[in-house]
Amino acid sequence: MKIRAWLLVTLIVCGLAGTVAAQRVACVGDSITYGSGIADRLKDGYPAQLQRLLRQYDRDWEVGNFGVSGATLLSRGDKPYVRESAYNDARAYNPDLVIIKLGTNDSKPQNWLYQGDFIADYSAMIDAFRGLPSKPQVWICKPVPAFAVAWGISPEIIRDQILPLIDQIARQKNVPVIDLYTALSGQGRLFPDNIHPNAEGAGVMAKTIAACLLGVRFPPDFNGDWQVDLEDLIALIEHWGRNESALDLAPVPFGDGMVDANDLAALMEYWQWRLYDPTLLAHWELDEDAGKVASDRMGGHDAALVGEPLWQPQGGRIGGALGLDGLDDALTTDLAVNPKDGPFSIFAWVKGGAPGQVLFSQQAGVNWLMLDAVTGVLMTELRGAGRVSNMLSSQTVIADGNWHRVGLAYDGANRTLSVDDLPVAKDSQAGLAASSGALHIGCGKNKAAGSFWSGLLDDVRVYSRAVQP
Ligand SMILES: [Ca+2]
Ligand SMILES: [Ca+2]
Ligand SMILES: [Ca+2]
Incomplete structure (x- = not known):
C-alpha cells in the first residue's frame, strides 16, 4: 500500500517537473539590498549571492541590484525610492521577478509620520511593477530585524507595525x-x-529568497553528483517519515525537519535536473556533431578545434565524443588555471593513445597529463618549482582500446593521478x-610532433578544487 501511494505521488508530481526556468530578477530595496557595510558588496551583497545560488540550477539566472541607501517605501518619506533613478533602472531592467525589501528606513520618526500611506504606497509600487511589459511576478519581503535604534530606525516599529502591514498588503x-x-x-x-x-547575513537573506523562488531549500542532490535522479x-x-535536516527540502523557506510528501514534491520539481557545481570551471561535453567549436557547458570557455578532429555523435562515453588523429588535431582554450594558485583538477574520458602523447598541457607551461614516452604509463609533468621535485x-597503461576516465587532482599539497575513479x-x-598559459587539450605544450593524441576524447572537466577519485 505504501509503495503504491509512493508511485502515485511520484507520478503526479512528475507531471509538474520542469517548471523552474531561469529568469531576470530585480532586487529593489534600501542600503541592505545595496550592500552597505559589506567590504565587497558586488560579490557578497545579497543580490550577488542570490545570483550564485540560482545559477546552480540554471546558468541564465540574472539578478540586478537596485538598492538605494536610505530609501523609503513611503512616497512622503525623506528619500522615497520612487524618486530615485534606481526605480527607473529597475523597471527598465525588464524583470521577470521583482523582490521588494523596503520598510526599514520608513520606521524613522520623520518618515513614520506618514504611516497612514504605507499600504497605498506599497500597493502603488506593486502595481507599477506588475504593469511593466515583462509582467513580472512581484514578491515582497518582511524587513530584516533592527538590533538597536540607529539612524532613527526603530526595531519596535519594524516588528510591531511594519510586519503586520506587510501581511495585510500581501493579502490585499x-x-x-x-x-x-x-x-x-x-x-x-x-x-x-x-x-x-x-556578508554572512546577506547570505542568509539570499538563501531564504532563493528557497522561496525555487520551491526548494537547497539543491535536491543528496549524494553530491550534481544530478537529481x-x-x-x-x-x-x-529517510521517509524521519527527522533528517540534510534532506529537509521543504516547506520553503524554513523547512519542518521532517522528510515527507512536501520534500518529495520539491525533489520531483527538479527530477532529472543537472545542477552546476560552482567549482566546475569548464565542462566540454563534446556532444556536437559539426563545426569547429566545442562549447563549454559552463558558458565561459568554448574551445576551438585545431586540425580536422572528427565529431563522433554516436561514439562517445557520454553522448558524443571527439576523434583526434594523432597528427595535428587538438583543442585550444582560453582557460588559464595557474597551478601555483592552489587546488584544481582535470578529468576526461579517453580511448586510444600511444606513448608520448599528451591529453592536457599548458601553453608555455608543462604537460599536465600524458602517456610516458617509453612505457606508455599515465603521468604528469606538473611539479613544484624546486629542483628536487x-x-x-603511475604504473597504469590506459591505451588498451577501452574507455578510461583519467584525472589529475591537486589539493594544494598532494598530486593524485586517477584512472576510472581510482x-x-x-x-x-x-x-x-x-x-x-592557456589549456591545450590533445596536444603537448609546444604542439610537438608525436605529442598529439590519437583516439577519442569525451567529457572534459576542469575544477577549481581537488575532486577526489
Ligand atoms: Ca544526486
Ligand atoms: Ca520537510
Ligand atoms: Ca560527450
Missing part, C-alpha cells in the same frame, strides 16, 4: 511574502552596526610551479 494584493525577519531573528552577530547584515529519490525514501608516474599515483608536493 495577493502577493507572496518572503519572511526575512524570521530568517534573521536572533542573528544580531551578523549585524555589526545593528542594521546592516554582513534515482539515487537522490532513494535517499529520500530511505619530480614528475609523477587513484593510481599520489605524492605530496608543496606548491606547484607557476604558469599562466
Whole structure:
C-alpha cells in the first residue's frame, strides 16, 4: 500500500517537473539590498549571492541590484525610492521577478509620520511593477530585524507595525511574502552596526529568497553528483517519515525537519535536473556533431578545434565524443588555471593513445597529463618549482582500446593521478610551479610532433578544487 501511494505521488508530481526556468530578477530595496557595510558588496551583497545560488540550477539566472541607501517605501518619506533613478533602472531592467525589501528606513520618526500611506504606497509600487511589459511576478519581503535604534530606525516599529502591514498588503494584493525577519531573528552577530547584515547575513537573506523562488531549500542532490535522479529519490525514501535536516527540502523557506510528501514534491520539481557545481570551471561535453567549436557547458570557455578532429555523435562515453588523429588535431582554450594558485583538477574520458602523447598541457607551461614516452604509463609533468621535485608516474597503461576516465587532482599539497575513479599515483608536493598559459587539450605544450593524441576524447572537466577519485 505504501509503495503504491509512493508511485502515485511520484507520478503526479512528475507531471509538474520542469517548471523552474531561469529568469531576470530585480532586487529593489534600501542600503541592505545595496550592500552597505559589506567590504565587497558586488560579490557578497545579497543580490550577488542570490545570483550564485540560482545559477546552480540554471546558468541564465540574472539578478540586478537596485538598492538605494536610505530609501523609503513611503512616497512622503525623506528619500522615497520612487524618486530615485534606481526605480527607473529597475523597471527598465525588464524583470521577470521583482523582490521588494523596503520598510526599514520608513520606521524613522520623520518618515513614520506618514504611516497612514504605507499600504497605498506599497500597493502603488506593486502595481507599477506588475504593469511593466515583462509582467513580472512581484514578491515582497518582511524587513530584516533592527538590533538597536540607529539612524532613527526603530526595531519596535519594524516588528510591531511594519510586519503586520506587510501581511495585510500581501493579502490585499495577493502577493507572496518572503519572511526575512524570521530568517534573521536572533542573528544580531551578523549585524555589526545593528542594521546592516554582513556578508554572512546577506547570505542568509539570499538563501531564504532563493528557497522561496525555487520551491526548494537547497539543491535536491543528496549524494553530491550534481544530478537529481534515482539515487537522490532513494535517499529520500530511505529517510521517509524521519527527522533528517540534510534532506529537509521543504516547506520553503524554513523547512519542518521532517522528510515527507512536501520534500518529495520539491525533489520531483527538479527530477532529472543537472545542477552546476560552482567549482566546475569548464565542462566540454563534446556532444556536437559539426563545426569547429566545442562549447563549454559552463558558458565561459568554448574551445576551438585545431586540425580536422572528427565529431563522433554516436561514439562517445557520454553522448558524443571527439576523434583526434594523432597528427595535428587538438583543442585550444582560453582557460588559464595557474597551478601555483592552489587546488584544481582535470578529468576526461579517453580511448586510444600511444606513448608520448599528451591529453592536457599548458601553453608555455608543462604537460599536465600524458602517456610516458617509453612505457606508455599515465603521468604528469606538473611539479613544484624546486629542483628536487619530480614528475609523477603511475604504473597504469590506459591505451588498451577501452574507455578510461583519467584525472589529475591537486589539493594544494598532494598530486593524485586517477584512472576510472581510482587513484593510481599520489605524492605530496608543496606548491606547484607557476604558469599562466592557456589549456591545450590533445596536444603537448609546444604542439610537438608525436605529442598529439590519437583516439577519442569525451567529457572534459576542469575544477577549481581537488575532486577526489
Ligand atoms: Ca544526486
Ligand atoms: Ca520537510
Ligand atoms: Ca560527450
